[in-house]
Amino acid sequence: MSGGGTTTPTPTPATATATLDVLGGSGASTTSISALEIGQGVAVIKDAKGQPASGVIVKFAETGGSLLTISPAAATALTDGSGRAVVEVRAASTTSLGATTLTATATVGGATVTGQKSIAVSSAPTTSTTDPQAMAAALNFLDANPADKSIVIKGAGGNGRSESATLRFRVVDKNNSPLQGVVVNFSVNPEVTLNIVSATSDSDGVVLTTVSSGTTATVAIVVATVNGRSISTQSDQLTVTTGTATQAGFDLAATKYNLDSRFSGDKSTITVRIVDANGNPVSDGVPVVFTSDFLAVGSSSRGGCVTSGGACSVDLVVQDPRPADGQYVTVTASTRVGSSTSISKSVQFTADDVARIALYDGPSSGAAQIGALSLGSGKCGVAQVVSLFAGTPSAFPAPSGSSVTVRSSSTDLAVALNSPATIDDLVAIPRQRSRVDLQFTPSASACAAGTAFVDVTFTSPNGVKQVSTLTITTVP
Structure with a gap:
């Protein structure tokens, strides 16, 4: 720098460091061990910020007279959370006497660092007894x-x-x-x-x-x-x-129980969880086999899964063969305990087409399909709620997650959905149709006898629509 000013020195970049110490049999730092003593080589590795470097492989070696034996035989150790890596060091034999140097080398952030310490190996102390x-x-x-x-x-x-x-x-x-x-x-x-x-x-x-x-x-x-x-x-x-699997501790659950049979690839993930008689998850590696009478279960590599953490999962995927309306898809999971005992559990699914969905006057089979309704002689502008049930002729529900919307063809008849706009996933056996509450509000003009049409549209999660049209007659 001109003008008589001072030049600021360029700072030296920080680097990782390695230090090495040898501890004697008492656990204290030492520069000498006896020919029969078991000591420790302790390396401390820090990164460029001076923080302990954990999970670093440290290689120990002797650079002086082949006087030492390092254990483990690979002469390597992994640093812990405090950056310490420890190996056992001892004399190679009772006659391996003299001075030598122990080194520890590691790579941190692409930089190689080394620590070392020189020690003497002395003869073993004598003792007054040989017992x-x-x-x-x-x-x-x-x-x-x-x-x-x-x-x-x-x-x-x-x-x-x-x-x-x-x-x-x-x-x-x-x-x-x-x-x-x-x-x-x-x-x-x-x-x-x-x-x-x-x-x-x-x-x-x-x-x-x-x-x-x-x-x-x-x-x-x-x-x-x-x-x-x-x-x-x-x-x-x-x-x-962690004992063997028990029937009482064999649990099945699925992410969805009412699938869309029209959509190939619609799926539910089935998870089996297994505990032993003590309530502990079974050990990893227990194989579980799955079978299904319709659709596809498992993967191309296996029809089942192997437990990890006491659980494992497979997918049930919609494809041929598909069930007819009223037929359940039964998936069975099983495993073997010992050489002769098998435990299993089954779960049932529906896989139906939204195109089969219509409105009925009851949730179960035997209920009549509804295509027309007569509204009572309530006052004009008073809302009237009618409960119907959406499902298939065999009383199965729509695919879970299907949406429900309503629309009136007449401005004199307001209609609204008075129940959830999404069909719930049902698991109870037997399955039933889903309740749909429709709220009708006739205007003054509709109080005279007349008709209007209301479209109830069901849309599956995969975009397939089915419209049920109701003829609504208002009675003055």
């Missing part, structure tokens, strides 16, 4: 499989559903080094079965047990105790839930 049982100082719960710590009750297993779980614990000494040859006993609440009651730790200090579900939904906690010692710990909670 592993006496050397045990702590038990740590490691993990459970399935990873979501959830199994289904006995008899409900299948694809993706397990009735048993494996739980792992680790025995360590006062230096947090794994101990081999330690006997550990297990216990669990009685609603589940403990398959391994006692185990001996391996070279990694790991013991495992398995549990199997019973017939009761519960929460199970496995307690591990060093044999002969007052050293124990417990697992995370293991949920035992």
Whole structure:
């Protein structure tokens, strides 16, 4: 800048960062671990705004003398909500002594960031006893499989559903080094079965047990105790839930029950929801088969669906074969429980043509079709309401969502609709025609005997119209 002014430095763009620390067996930051100690590599990843970056894959590696073993074997971890990614680090062997460097690398917003820390691996401390049982100082719960710590009750297993779980614990000494040859006993609440009651730790200090579900939904906690010692710990909670489908918990619902048979492609979505005897949604992956005596149900790839979250859906689509007036479309959903028991439920639909709709003096079969009305001798200008019923000759309703409009041919006779302008979706069995209330108001001129015509028009949701014409006679 001329004139003796100062030049403002260009700010350095902010970038993402990675930091790495190593924690010893005590959980404190350290620059040294023993050859038998189990430590942790903890990387913290932040974005260019300095905020924790969650869901980022961090790759850990040793850049110094091949002295370390990183667990998991892939040497990768995913950052959590605080931007932390953690792996386990330990000496590759009891003779892997010296100095090395641990690095953590991640990609954030297209930028690669790296953190590192150098540590020393020292010889393991000596101990005054060689009895592993006496050397045990702590038990740590490691993990459970399935990873979501959830199994289904006995008899409900299948694809993706397990009735048993494996739980792992680790025995360590006062230096947090794994101990081999330690006997550990297990216990669990009685609603589940403990398959391994006692185990001996391996070279990694790991013991495992398995549990199997019973017939009761519960929460199970496995307690591990060093044999002969007052050293124990417990697992995370293991949920035992989601049994087999029950007939009482088999529910069907649809988005529409009265379809338009004239319109190919008109559809209703049918949803099945299933719970077990405990009221819990069944596990994902339960297959449900659908059948129908008319129209088409399901998809081209399958005639049914597979549950997710205890429910699944298919479409019932209008096409040939279509039912005649008075014939129900019966859709049945079913699934199998075990090798011999099937449970099912049916739901009935109508699929009728708006062209069949007329007005009747009653909602059920046997009522007479109405084509003419006589209005009483009420005072001129007084509204009179007449209730009629719109439906088919077999007393089925119009397709749901059909609109109703009215129009008088005479200015001396006002007519209005005194009921909803849209035909409701009806589900009750037997179906009935829908009530239509017409309000007539004759003028002074109409009080003399005479006739007028009123058009009642029904329009299906797909645009098809049907007109019922009433001859109205006014009686003075």
